[in-house]
Amino acid sequence: MCDKGLPYTPEKLQTALVSNSEYLTKVYSKYTKEEKRLLEEGFRAGQPGSLFQLITVHSDSDWILAHPEEPEDFEAFYRKPYRKTPNESQSTIYIQTIGSFGEVAAQTDQYVEWLRDYCQAFFYGLSVKLLPAVAVSETKCSFRVNSNSYNLQILTGDLLQFLKKRKPKDAFCIVGITMIDLYPKDSWNFVFGQASLTEGMGVFSFARYDDNFYKRSYAGRLKKHLQPRQEDYSVFDGYYTPPITSTLLLRSCKTMTHEIGHMFGISHCQWLSCVMQGSNHLDESDRRPLDFCPICLRKLQFAIGFNIAERYKALLHWMDEDQTQTSVKASASHTDPHFTKPTEAFHASKLWVCRCLEIMEKDQ
Numbered sequence: 001m002c003d004k005g006l007p008y009t010p011e012k013l014q015t016a017l018v019s020n021s022e023y024l025t026k027v028y029s030k031y032t033k034e035e036k037r038l039l040e041e042g043f044r045a046g047q048p049g050s051l052f053q054l055i056t057v058h059s060d061s062d063w064i065l066a067h068p069e070e071p072e073d074f075e076a077f078y079r080k081p082y083r084k085t086p087n088e089s090q091s092t093i094y095i096q097t098i099g100s101f102g103e104v105a106a107q108t109d110q111y112v113e114w115l116r117d118y119c120q121a122f123f124y125g126l127s128v129k130l131l132p133a134v135a136v137s138e139t140k141c142s143f144r145v146n147s148n149s150y151n152l153q154i155l156t157g158d159l160l161q162f163l164k165k166r167k168p169k170d171a172f173c174i175v176g177i178t179m180i181d182l183y184p185k186d187s188w189n190f191v192f193g194q195a196s197l198t199e200g201m202g203v204f205s206f207a208r209y210d211d212n213f214y215k216r217s218y219a220g221r222l223k224k225h226l227q228p229r230q231e232d233y234s235v236f237d238g239y240y241t242p243p244i245t246s247t248l249l250l251r252s253c254k255t256m257t258h259e260i261g262h263m264f265g266i267s268h269c270q271w272l273s274c275v276m277q278g279s280n281h282l283d284e285s286d287r288r289p290l291d292f293c294p295i296c297l298r299k300l301q302f303a304i305g306f307n308i309a310e311r312y313k314a315l316l317h318w319m320d321e322d323q324t325q326t327s328v329k330a331s332a333s334h335t336d337p338h339f340t341k342p343t344e345a346f347h348a349s350k351l352w353v354c355r356c357l358e359i360m361e362k363d364q
């Protein structure tokens, strides 16, 4: 683990971004001077006032120390055999909600709509669609009560099987999201999520992003002696869901975009502080910024082909959006309460996106 977490020289970052390949250098030269100015801000990482930051290591259990592998530069990404690029017939990201998010159905609808809108800005140029939400029982999945924490958990493999059947023909990928905790096999305590990159699908839980999850008072704990039968999904009726807070929304947006980023074949980032950094624990994922470093940004831009400034504007618009304009779509009831998008936790990210746009807009 020689130089893990230590800064790369600007020259090394330049090669990681632009590459030594003649062809890829030529492709890079097609960026506008404003776009290059933004991307090359990365070479200043760590200097006072820099837009991009170096990765910092806070503890021995941090992801970067546990994964001493070659960092993936742009060229390595480009040459990857299983890299996936959206094409005309498969360019939609589908989100499948499993179980409820919030105490009333309208709240689930609204929360998922915010996530959808965010992903649509983040993967700018692709369309992001919601599949009709399903109850846990509809997935026919196996489930259990965790024998240490006594909360309900769903088997990820069964959810992936379910998603495979639900995946529309025009899907670039399908992502299942749930507020119920997950496990990948009996011998495991839990898992945040599981994905199959070759099949373009993944399932992720936000259950552990609840601030109370690890507290003894956590309301998702069942009575210790409860052993529900496998066919009896009634235990999920009215089961605890975390309160919808700004922090939960921030964490959900980060997880969704990180995981969908993997669907493009983008590996964990080891270059700079970046939403694609791996994380071993909640502290570490909270430290990740909301957006890409320049090297990962080039990977996504290459896959989708968006205008970089337009993408930042769309993200800013989502963070800025007039709260009263958001409405619950597809809701049959007129008595549904209105939910305000809690964006306070996005404040620092919003200022950061503004700076990106300023850097791109300034006259030079």
Ligand SMILES: [Zn+2]
Binding pocket: 258, 259, 262, 268, 277, 278, 279
């Ligand atoms: Zn990851």
Ligand SMILES: [Zn+2]
Binding pocket: 269, 270, 271, 272, 273, 274, 275, 276, 277, 292, 293, 294, 295, 296, 297
């Ligand atoms: Zn990165």
